[in-house]
Amino acid sequence: MSAPRRQDTRAGSYQRQLHTQAGPVRWKVPKLRSLPFETAIIERYKRRESSVEEALVEMYLAGVSVRRVEDITEALWGTRVSPSTVSELNQKIYAQIETWRNRPIEGNHAYVFLDGLWLKRSWGGEVRNVSLLIAIGVNDEGFREVLAVAEGSKEDKASWTAFLRHLKERGLKGVRLFVSDKCLGLVESLGEFYPEAMWPRCTVHFYRNVWTAVPASKVKEVAAMLKAIHAQEDRAAARQKAEQVAAKLKEMKLTDAAALVVAGIEETVFYYAFPREHWRCLRTNNPLERILREVRRRTRVVGAFPDGKSALMLAAARLRHVAGTKWGTRRYLDMNRLTEASEAA
Numbered sequence: 001m002s003a004p005r006r007q008d009t010r011a012g013s014y015q016r017q018l019h020t021q022a023g024p025v026r027w028k029v030p031k032l033r034s035l036p037f038e039t040a041i042i043e044r045y046k047r048r049e050s051s052v053e054e055a056l057v058e059m060y061l062a063g064v065s066v067r068r069v070e071d072i073t074e075a076l077w078g079t080r081v082s083p084s085t086v087s088e089l090n091q092k093i094y095a096q097i098e099t100w101r102n103r104p105i106e107g108n109h110a111y112v113f114l115d116g117l118w119l120k121r122s123w124g125g126e127v128r129n130v131s132l133l134i135a136i137g138v139n140d141e142g143f144r145e146v147l148a149v150a151e152g153s154k155e156d157k158a159s160w161t162a163f164l165r166h167l168k169e170r171g172l173k174g175v176r177l178f179v180s181d182k183c184l185g186l187v188e189s190l191g192e193f194y195p196e197a198m199w200p201r202c203t204v205h206f207y208r209n210v211w212t213a214v215p216a217s218k219v220k221e222v223a224a225m226l227k228a229i230h231a232q233e234d235r236a237a238a239r240q241k242a243e244q245v246a247a248k249l250k251e252m253k254l255t256d257a258a259a260l261v262v263a264g265i266e267e268t269v270f271y272y273a274f275p276r277e278h279w280r281c282l283r284t285n286n287p288l289e290r291i292l293r294e295v296r297r298r299t300r301v302v303g304a305f306p307d308g309k310s311a312l313m314l315a316a317a318r319l320r321h322v323a324g325t326k327w328g329t330r331r332y333l334d335m336n337r338l339t340e341a342s343e344a345a
Contacts, residue, residue: 097316105147105167108174109137110338111278112147112197113288115180119299119311132315133163136288137172142333144287146323147172151312157185164193176338177274179285181205182267200270202285203230209264213256222249222257229265230283235272239265275337287332291322 070082113136121130131152137145148167152159160183175197178190182201190199207226214222225245232238242265249258271282281287298318299311322328 093317094313097313097320100320101149101316102170105171105173107139109139109145109147109172110174110176110335111138111179111282111333112172112175112177113137113179113285114183114186115285115288115292116152116183117292117295117315119315121311130311131159132312133159134288134292134315134319135163135167136291137175138333138335140174140335142331142335144328144332146291146319146328149312149316149319151309157189160186160189161192164189168193177270177282179271179282181285198270198273199267200282201264201267203268203283204285206264206268210257210260213260214254218252218254222254225249226261230268235269238269238272275341277337278333281333291319291327294318294322 115134117132117134118129119132120127132149133152134149135147137147139145148163148170150163150166152163175194178194178197178199179202180186180199182205187199190197203226207223210226211219211222225248229238229241229245232241242261246258246261249255249261268283271279274282295315295318299314
């Protein structure tokens with residue numbers, strides 16, 4: 001006889017295997033005649049322990065290629081995880097990454113660094129370039145934050161306009177200085193959304209532009225001359241030094257290089273208006289270039305992405321990972337210097 005509270009009866013059992021950190025575990029699952037068997041410990045159809053799944057995702061986002069993930073899982077747990085399994089697990093966190101990408105930007109960010117990154121994607125049987133636009137900022141407490149990463153069709157005015165609108169709508173404010181290369185359409189777009197912010201051109205990119213008009217045998221000599229411009233004690237001295245460098249380049253018969261110095265020097269000296277202790281960090285785009293190297297290192301093993309979204313998700317995941325390390329938890333600048341300078345002015 002059946003008890004009054006009984007809802008079903010057993011009909012044997014079947015074998016299941018669960019991958020855990022200690023290795024594969026086999027267990028018997030009871031079969032019921034009409035109802036599915038469920039347990040609060042192990043979910044139905046679950047093949048891997050949650051800690052194992054988290055470890056797989058963390059390995060992938062930390063820079064381990066899918067092939068290496070397969071090898072590592074086989075060495076650690078005795079089972080080989082397929083690439084499709086890793087992809088399925090990644091899809092679970094893509095929603096979290098998208099939420100992180102579109103989160104509200106809180107507080108003020110006096111300094112913002114902008115740059116673009118080119119990756120490869122497959123499109124209609126061909127391999128095309130896809131552009132990712134990235135922004136990091138320094139907040140009022142002096143910590144660095146990854147503010148945004150978004151896909152752009154290319155680094156042109158339309159892409160930068162959409163990117164800056166994305167930042168503005170999410171609450172980016174208090175910007176006093178944007179640092180970037182002289183990307184096509186970027187400077188014009190900055191004027192539309194942040195007209196009060198200054199824009200100094202990255203000095204390293206400025207140097208590279210001048211070097212295009214210099215013979216290889218004289219690049220080192222010219223590089224020392226250019227660096228001397230931005231080693232001066234104030235903006236007036238830097239301008240004066242630039243005039244001397246331009247005159248020297250003309251004497252060396254490098255008239256095109258001299259013209260580039262005269263035409264571009266004013267774009268590179270805006271950082272002199274800020275505290276001296278911040279100059280080293282503001283005259284180049286190196287704070288952003290360093291983490292872009294991490295993204296390139298991770299995406300290089302992929303080659304060509306199947307679409308732009310997968311490229312964006314992996315780059316964003318890597319940036320989020322970096323932001324959670326010492327990079328984002330260590331104070332980068334003493335922003336009290338900026339406050340004191342503003343009050344003194």
